[in-house]
Amino acid sequence: MRKLAVAVAALATAVLAGCGVLAPKPPPPQAGIPERWPVPESTLAPDGDVSVSDVGWRDFFVDDQLETLVASALASNRDLRVAMLNVERTRQLYRIQRAERVPSVDGNVTLARTGGELLPVTNDVIATVGVTGFELDLFGRVHNLSQAALARYFAQEAARRAAQLTLIAELANAYLTLSADRELQRVAQNALVNREQALALTVKRHELGAVSALDLSQAQTAVEIARTDVARYGGLIAQDINALRLLVGAPLDPALLPTGFDLAVSGIGALPPGLPSEVLLRRPDVQQAEQLLRAASANIGAARAAFFPSISLTGNLGYASEELSDVFSDGTEIWAFTPRLNLPIFQGGRLRANLGVANAERDIALAQYERAIQNGFREVADALALTVSFAEQKAAQEALVAAATRAEELSRARYEGGRDSYLVLLDSQRTLYQAQQSLIATQLAEQVNRVALYKVLGGGWQEETR
DSSP states (O other), X not given: OHHHHHHHHHHHHHHHHHTTTTSOOOOOOOOOOOSBOOOOGGGBOOTXXXXXXXXXXXXXXXXXXXXXXXXXXXXXXXXXXXXXXXXXXHHHHHHHHHGGGSOOEEEEEEEEEEOOSSSOOEEEEEEEEEEEEEEEOTTSHHHHHHHHHHHHHHXXXXXXXXXXXXXXXXXXXXXXXXXXXXXXXXXXXXXXXXXXXXHHHHHHHHHTTSSOHHHHHHHHHHHHHHHHHHHHHHHHHHHHHHHHHHHHTSOOOGGGSOSSOOSOSBOOOOBOTTOBGGGGGGSXXXXXXXXXXXXXXXXXXXXXXXXXXXXXXXXXXXXEESSGGGTTSTTOEEEEEEEEEEOOOOOTTHHHHHHHHHHHHHXXXXXXXXXXXXXXXXXXXXXXXXXXXXXXXXXXXXXXHHHHHXXXXXXXXXXXXXXXOHHHHHHHXXXXXXXHHHHHHHHHHHHHHHHHHHHHTTOSSSSSOO
């Protein structure tokens, strides 16, 4: 038994020395992206600003109602709940795989009573405790499988963070869309009121013969167009509320819904100067791809270890007696030790095929990792480019609304004074109405892009900034 203990200790030392030797290191990604962002100078901030990926969503959003909705969604959204349960499932799978690295001890008690017509009745009682089929991990196969399971657990946790980030961004966009649609409905309602007033004036002037029937028809047409828009935005608002309800996953408090369009929903600032593109590695989806690459590399080590012999140990220690009352008496001890050596001699190419599959899966995981980095760089570059574009568009749209408002006021005064036809007033009303709608659309797009930039830089999965 002492010699056996020494042999087991030596094998354990060899196991610890050989674990992971056959598993290759994950290859570094060759994504081919620039080291710096294509960032205009106007998007840079002074040194010392907190990185976007470190800003919690409670610090990013400044609208208290939106923050309350986000908190409710994180607690009740079913997609996020599934993501969290997938993390727990993967964690338990890792624990199962990790348990293969230590022997499992089982206890058994067997009672056999036999006899026959001409045979005496005999009793056999056996009580044993032992280990069954424990594999000595000489070449790291079990270790690498455990490491692969651990990497998949980390990947699933990163997927959970990515799902949370996506949920927060989708909820913010739905909230902003509802705000914009309600603002558009308010603009359409104001246009309807103004056009109804103009129609009433046109009807009186038509009765006096001051305007033609064409002017009256045009005024009626303008009123019905505005009325149609009011009804259309009412339907869009109902759809927006339904989308919010689905994202939150619980009944909505009407007091938490926006009544108008608030431009101060997000608080993201400009990027700090010199921000490297390596910040993409902090994105949850990129971290998920990296962990899947680590799991695939560990599987290669397990596939390589399958080419070498493996040793399984089975042993037990216990007592045996003919009577249950004497099973633990002196002289009833029994033991058994059964090592089994497995030599892979001929497998019909199965082992090489398994290794080939593992290598191919590692290459696929590497390509997906590089693709995740490239896609992240593209998303950030697009959001940065749109940041400048939307700022310029909004400034131009605000100037257009101011000019169109002044033109509509002058046209109305000239029409009421009988100096212009209704066609001129109608044209100025249409211009103002379209300018107001375009300004709201641009403001919405700017805010959505700010949320998108926050998301693609890896922010949103923390609750608060540390």
